[in-house]
Amino acid sequence: MRNFLLASCVSVIAFMAGASAQAQQIHMQAKPTQAVSHGAVGSALQAAPMQLHGNAHAGWGYSGEYRASQWGGTCSEGQAQSPINIARYLQEDLPDLGLEYQDSPLVVVNNGHTIEVKFELGSGFHIENVPFTLQQVHFHTPSEHYLDGAPYPMEMHFVHMAENGTLAVVAVMVKVGQHNNTIEGIWQNVPGEGQTNAVPMVKINAENLLPEGRDYYKYIGSLTTPPCSEDVIWHILKEPVEISEKQLRAFQSVYPVNARPVQPVNGRMIIGD
Ligand SMILES: [Zn+2]
Numbered sequence: 589m590r591n592f593l594l595a596s597c598v599s600v601i602a603f604m605a606g607a608s609a610q611a612q613q614i615h616m617q618a619k620p621t622q623a624v625s626h627g628a629v630g631s632a633l634q635a636a637p638m639q640l641h642g643n644a645h646a647g648w649g650y651s652g653e654y655r656a657s658q659w660g661g662t663c664s665e666g667q668a669q670s671p672i673n674i675a676r677y678l679q680e681d682l683p684d685l686g687l688e689y690q691d692s693p694l695v696v697v698n699n700g701h702t703i704e705v706k707f708e709l710g711s712g713f714h715i716e717n718v719p720f721t722l723q724q725v726h727f728h729t730p731s732e733h734y735l736d737g738a739p740y741p742m743e744m745h746f747v748h749m750a751e752n753g754t755l756a757v758v759a760v761m762v763k764v765g766q767h768n769n770t771i772e773g774i775w776q777n778v779p780g781e782g783q784t785n786a787v788p789m790v791k792i793n794a795e796n797l798l799p800e801g802r803d804y805y806k807y808i809g810s811l812t813t814p815p816c817s818e819d820v821i822w823h824i825l826k827e828p829v830e831i832s833e834k835q836l837r838a839f840q841s842v843y844p845v846n847a848r849p850v851q852p853v854n855g856r857m858i859i860g861d
Pocket residue numbers: 726727728745812
């Protein structure tokens with residue numbers, strides 16, 4: 589079961605949470621096992637030019653015949669899909685997110701669609717007293733959500749899951765500015781495609797990837813990757829964090845574009861602080 593968790597990102601979590609048979613199909617197409625190395629493999633982000641074949645994984649990607657407009661099932665039929673453009677919203681006092689993140693040994697996965705950092709149990713937050721545990725953080729460029737009609741260069745997704753399988757994502761926008769040490773620690777340990785790099789001597793705390801301000805928008809949407817399962821609780825932080833131009837380019841040398849286009853809001857309520 590551990591390999592299942594390592595094998596892919598949100599789609600596999602959705603499968604484990606008892607999502608649709610389609611999720612299972614995606615899972616079966618993913619590699620069941622991964623080469624796990626323990627440090628000292630260098631970083632795929634430094635070994636440019638990287639071969640760009642991430643788009644062909646498991647029959648979906650972001651360009652060509654696998655592009656997002658060709659994703660089927662809930663991705664094309666769902667009425668509450670993510671990402672969205674957040675332009676108009678209902679202003680309301682939202683509860684503090686109360687994110688409580690702990691140090692976790694660094695595990696970086698290059699799954700063919702994105703770079704993902706795994707977290708061991710112990711980090712998370714509560715929604716109406718229900719605990720949600722941080723599973724992983726991954727990256728999209730450009731951002732998937734738009735704020736007031738415009739994207740950011742990058743967006744991070746902090747994926748949390750409740751015991752009943754409900755997913756809650758905290759999204760953090762990324763803009764170009766100061767060098768980011770926490771990001772650097774991740775980038776330095778990115779393995780080749782389809783591989784996992786466990787670096788137990790290095791600890792990471794997801795807290796260090798968050799901005800100071802924690803005001804957010806909230807709405808109900810979906811996974812932004814197949815199978816696009818719905819009922820995902822989204823929290824989009826208003827304040828971005830910064831990474832350097834060089835760090836942005838390093839990610840884009842492996843994944844030039846891995847963002848799903850914005851989807852129709854269809855009358856959904858978006859609440860903001
Ligand atoms: Zn994502």
